[in-house]
Amino acid sequence: xxxxxxxxxxxxxxxxxxxxxxxxxxxxxxxxxxxxxxxxxxxxxxxxxxxxxxxxxxxxxxxxxxxxxxxxxxxxxxxxxxxxxxxxxxxxxxxxxxxxxxxxxxxxxxxxxxxxxxxxxxxxxxxxxxxxxxxxxxxxxxxxxxxxxxxxxxxxxxxxxxxxxxxxxxxxxxxxxxxxxxxxxxxxxxxxxxxxxxxxxxxxxxxxxxxxxxxxxxxxxxxxxxxxxxxxxxxxxxxxxxxxxxxxxxxxxxxx
Numbered sequence: 001x002x003x004x005x006x007x008x009x010x011x012x013x014x015x016x017x018x019x020x021x022x023x024x025x026x027x028x029x030x031x032x033x034x035x036x037x038x039x040x041x042x043x044x045x046x047x048x049x050x051x052x053x054x055x056x057x058x059x060x061x062x063x064x065x066x067x068x069x070x071x072x073x074x075x076x077x078x079x080x081x082x083x084x085x086x087x088x089x090x091x092x093x094x095x096x097x098x099x100x101x102x103x104x105x106x107x108x109x110x111x112x113x114x115x116x117x118x119x120x121x122x123x124x125x126x127x128x129x130x131x132x133x134x135x136x137x138x139x140x141x142x143x144x145x146x147x148x149x150x151x152x153x154x155x156x157x158x159x160x161x162x163x164x165x166x167x168x169x170x171x172x173x174x175x176x177x178x179x180x181x182x183x184x185x186x187x188x189x190x191x192x193x194x195x196x197x198x199x200x201x202x203x204x205x206x207x208x209x210x211x212x213x214x215x216x217x218x219x220x221x222x223x224x225x226x227x228x229x230x231x232x233x234x235x236x237x238x239x240x241x242x243x244x245x246x247x248x249x250x251x252x253x254x255x256x
Contacts, residue, residue, distance in 0.1 A: 009045055012067065013215045017076040018206075019054065021046060022217040023068040025194045029056050046070060058084050061158065063173070066093070066199025067217040079207040084155065089204040093150040093160060094128075094219070096196035096226055097169040098182055101127045101146040107163045111156045123163045124151040131230045137185045145172070147232050149200075160197060172196040172226070190229060194222040 010022040023029075023042055030043045046054050054070040055077035071077035083089050105125040110118050126149040135143040146169065150160050161177045164170055170178040172186060173195035186192045201216045219227070226232075 020069045020215045025065045028062050029059050057081050063195035064197045065220045067202050092201045094198050094200050095148050095171045097146050097171050099169050100130050100144050101148050101169050103127050109166050121156045121159050122153045129232050137181050145230050198223050
């Protein structure tokens with residue numbers, strides 16, 4: 001699939017200090033020396049869309065879709081970055097991974113930075129659904145997949161991707177941490193090269209206002225298409241009390 005153009009970003013929430021978007025797959029947050037091929041960035045698109053300067057208070061990988069939060073002034077940028085650094089922002093992701101994952105699992109596995117520094121990294125996993133489909137990949141006539149909820153309590157680079165590879169349940173579409181055979185099959189047979197990792201929601205206490213904020217992002221079209229191909233479409237996702245409800249899979253109503 002060719003990288004899509006992004007002339008307009010879906011705004012999930014906006015007030016005088018903050019704005020959140022549902023970032024599409026394939027879109028960089030801002031210019032990066034490791035992605036010299038890109039000339040379109042979320043910061044620039046949102047700035048032009050709103051007609052004012054925006055400040056990304058955290059990051060999402062280029063290949064990851066979902067909730068991305070920006071500050072609209074320097075003071076809020078500083079306050080929100082501090083909350084992220086102190087681990088006061090709760091983040092929930094959903095991923096489609098290879099194999100049958102356990103019902104629940106706490107992944108406590110340190111990760112190494114590029115300079116060799118070892119950092120603690122912790123992720124909680126909950127399995128929402130499992131499926132077995134007639135995809136003949138390698139020597140097996142069928143293939144198994146799981147739809148999982150992931151909650152990182154640390155924010156290391158590629159943490160979820162590395163943690164899922166570490167427990168031998170790599171995220172579909174992930175390169176280089178994923179499974180080449182699976183990724184090749186999804187690309188050649190299903191026309192899907194998108195990574196199946198989505199930042200579903202964030203929650204935090206709004207600085208200066210003191211109220212609890214829950215911001216949710218619906219799955220992107222490619223994620224929904226894979227859910228349907230894998231028969232995950234009959235799933236209902238539980239959402240935290242106080243959040244704005246939305247249908248994770250079209251045609252179904254979320255429940256609390």
